[in-house]
Amino acid sequence: MDLEEITSILRLIKLNPLSIVGIAIVATFITLGIISPYIVPYPADAWGYSYNLETRLLPPSSKYLFGTDEMGRDLFSRVLLGTRFSLIIAIGVVGIALAIGIVVGLIAGYMGGSIAMILMRITDMFLAFPPLLLAIAFAATLGRGLVNVIIALALSWWPWYARLIYIQVNSVKNLPFIDAARVIGLSTTKIMFRHILPNSLTPIIIQAALDMGSAILEAAGLSFLGIGVPPPIPEWGLLISQGWALINRAWWLSLFPGIAIVITVIGFNLLADTFQEIMDPRLRSTMVMRGI
Amino acid sequence: MVRDIILSINDLHIDYYTPDGVIRAVRGVSIELCKGESLCIVGESGSGKSTIGLATIRALPQNAVITRGAILYNDIDILKLSEEEMSKRVRGKEISIVFQDPAAMFNPLFTVGEILLDVIATHLGIRDRRKAYEYGINMLKLVELPDPERVVNSYPHELSGGMLQRVAIAVALSANPKLLIADEPTTMLDVTIQAQILDLLKRLRNELSLSMIFITHNLGVAAEVCNRIMVLYAGTLFEEGYTEDILTNPIHPYTRRLLECIPRAGRRVSRLKFIPGTLPDLRTPIPGCPFAPRCEYTTDICRKTPPPIYEVGYKHKVSCHLYQKR
Numbered sequence: 001m002d003l004e005e006i007t008s009i010l011r012l013i014k015l016n017p018l019s020i021v022g023i024a025i026v027a028t029f030i031t032l033g034i035i036s037p038y039i040v041p042y043p044a045d046a047w048g049y050s051y052n053l054e055t056r057l058l059p060p061s062s063k064y065l066f067g068t069d070e071m072g073r074d075l076f077s078r079v080l081l082g083t084r085f086s087l088i089i090a091i092g093v094v095g096i097a098l099a100i101g102i103v104v105g106l107i108a109g110y111m112g113g114s115i116a117m118i119l120m121r122i123t124d125m126f127l128a129f130p131p132l133l134l135a136i137a138f139a140a141t142l143g144r145g146l147v148n149v150i151i152a153l154a155l156s157w158w159p160w161y162a163r164l165i166y167i168q169v170n171s172v173k174n175l176p177f178i179d180a181a182r183v184i185g186l187s188t189t190k191i192m193f194r195h196i197l198p199n200s201l202t203p204i205i206i207q208a209a210l211d212m213g214s215a216i217l218e219a220a221g222l223s224f225l226g227i228g229v230p231p232p233i234p235e236w237g238l239l240i241s242q243g244w245a246l247i248n249r250a251w252w253l254s255l256f257p258g259i260a261i262v263i264t265v266i267g268f269n270l271l272a273d274t275f276q277e278i279m280d281p282r283l284r285s286t287m288v289m290r291g292i
Numbered sequence: 293m294v295r296d297i298i299l300s301i302n303d304l305h306i307d308y309y310t311p312d313g314v315i316r317a318v319r320g321v322s323i324e325l326c327k328g329e330s331l332c333i334v335g336e337s338g339s340g341k342s343t344i345g346l347a348t349i350r351a352l353p354q355n356a357v358i359t360r361g362a363i364l365y366n367d368i369d370i371l372k373l374s375e376e377e378m379s380k381r382v383r384g385k386e387i388s389i390v391f392q393d394p395a396a397m398f399n400p401l402f403t404v405g406e407i408l409l410d411v412i413a414t415h416l417g418i419r420d421r422r423k424a425y426e427y428g429i430n431m432l433k434l435v436e437l438p439d440p441e442r443v444v445n446s447y448p449h450e451l452s453g454g455m456l457q458r459v460a461i462a463v464a465l466s467a468n469p470k471l472l473i474a475d476e477p478t479t480m481l482d483v484t485i486q487a488q489i490l491d492l493l494k495r496l497r498n499e500l501s502l503s504m505i506f507i508t509h510n511l512g513v514a515a516e517v518c519n520r521i522m523v524l525y526a527g528t529l530f531e532e533g534y535t536e537d538i539l540t541n542p543i544h545p546y547t548r549r550l551l552e553c554i555p556r557a558g559r560r561v562s563r564l565k566f567i568p569g570t571l572p573d574l575r576t577p578i579p580g581c582p583f584a585p586r587c588e589y590t591t592d593i594c595r596k597t598p599p600p601i602y603e604v605g606y607k608h609k610v611s612c613h614l615y616q617k618r
Contacts, residue, residue, distance in 0.1 A: 175396070176391065176393065176396040176397055177396060177397050177398055177399045177400075179351055180391065180397040180398070180460075181399070182351060182379070182383070183349050183351045183383050183384070183388075183389050184383060184384040184388065184411050184463060184464065184467075185378075185379045185380070185382070185383030185384035185385060185411075185414060185415060185467070186379065186384075186410060186411070186414055187379060187380075187414065188375075188376075188379075190410065190414070194402075194410070195399050198399075198401050199399065199400075199401060
């Protein structure tokens with residue numbers, strides 16, 4: 001990537017205010033995810049170790065920005081720390097799913113024949129179930145816990161990537177330059193990982209950005225159903241589910257973590273859109289031309 | 293003069309399996325190539341010339357099947373090697389191929405240098421980046437690319453077709469292969485560049501004492517670079533011989549017609565000549581001579597029996613019934 005390319009991408013991003021919003025949200029989310037343990041106003045509240053009857057269920061105020069929960073803990077601290085867990089879940093789920101999906105899809109796509117047959121039928125078996133249902137089944141079997149939630153979601157997620165990569169590899173592997181790499185005597189692994197894979201990644205990267213948001217959402221769903229992250233971890237879905245019982249008396253309990261989820265998911269969706277615009281050279285050139 | 297045979301192809305038959313039936317693309321072609329020799333395979337589109345080139349390096353598409361014949365490179369039986377051995381021992385190291393469309397032959401994500409380094413590391417085992425880089429620059433100098441330091445850091449889309457073809461030749465030759473197959477390397481280039489690339493190939497052939505198989509549909513180009521010419525039609529041999537013999541004394545009516553089709557300066561013609569008709573349908577068996585429907589001298593025997601191969605001179609072969617009648 002040279003300077004010219006970078007400037008054209010920057011110009012493109014500037015043209016679309018929504019992409020700036022998306023990048024800003026995701027950047028904030030990641031930053032908060034990293035630094036939140038050090039900046040939360042009430043660390044003990046955030047991690048859920050404290051219990052204070054005097055501050056039970058206080059509405060939002062300048063002292064407790066998002067109010068307090070039924071244990072008297074500062075909800076703002078808890079939601080803020082929640083970004084860290086959501087970030088870990090998003091990266092963990094998409095990362096593991098990508099790793100499995102890429103390897104399976106690449107091998108099946110490049111080798112073809114009976115290997116592809118076996119690998120893709122296994123993939124189809126996973127695809128036959130609604131993903132959330134599969135995740136619920138895995139999560140229920142594995143038991144509650146952060147790592148288990150990540151594993152459960154990743155296991156229900158990788159077949160989508162495997163399919164996507166498989167299709168992409170199938171079209172890329174017949175391009176002339178792959179034959180050229182083969183006839184010059186490069187090894188199969190080199191052709192697969194250096195020539196085919198990088199040329200197949202565009203749709204996957206877009207999909208992965210989109211899925212970061214969905215992973216957070218589904219993890220929240222599992223927590224809400226009571227089979228996700230165990231309390232007192234301040235995971236957003238768990239916060240919503242805990243506040244749900246008290247929704248008549250303390251609306252803020254479910255509202256603020258809900259807003260956090262909505263903003264983050266929207267941010268990742270906008271980012272995915274931006275990725276798509278940047279990575280499609282045709283779309284890029286027309287957009288830049290329109291801008292000029 | 294006895295010379296070492298570097299490549300011998302014996303009675304090669306190749307079929308393509310397509311939804312419309314089996315296309316018998318190559319029907320018993322034999323080639324003998326000596327060290328340092330350059331052989332040109334000339335033929336129309338669909339004559340099977342590229343198929344032979346691809347078969348030599350085992351890069352045929354998946355629907356192609358070699359039904360009969362043998363390909364021997366030195367003492368290596370190409371058709372019996374495993375895919376892995378083929379890549380390790382033969383491709384790039386012993387036999388290299390240069391294709392028609394240089395622009396499609398490069399991975400758009402890598403610079404010329406990265407592609408060169410890959411091949412150099414794989415075949416020559418030079419892992420030290422600086423040494424490999426130097427070697428790569430030297431290869432680019434060898435193919436007369438101006439400003440190789442800049443080219444080495446360029447992406448394929450930043451280079452012109454002619455430059456890319458030079459790079460392709462540099463990549464193909466970087467592991468010192470003994471045999472270069474050039475599959476219509478100048479067809480996609482404009483005329484001035486064509487001449488330059490042909491000169492380059494001629495020079496490299498002499499300097500590196502390469503053997504070469506040059507595949508083209510242009511007999512003029514063939515005469516330019518090669519010392520032997522082989523005329524192929526519908527997957528069968530029509531005429532083969534030294535370039536001078538073919539050009540001055542063509543025997544087969546098809547070769548003669550081909551020669552008449554080459555436009556020449558100083559010969560005034562109102563229209564360029566052409567050969568009416570098209571190749572026969574390669575899916576059906578051809579009982580006689582495949583050129584019979586288009587040939588002006590066709591007789592009954594041409595339609596019924598395939599012509600045998602006659603030796604008409606020193607290493608000059610022709611496959612035509614007419615020769616017998618003389």
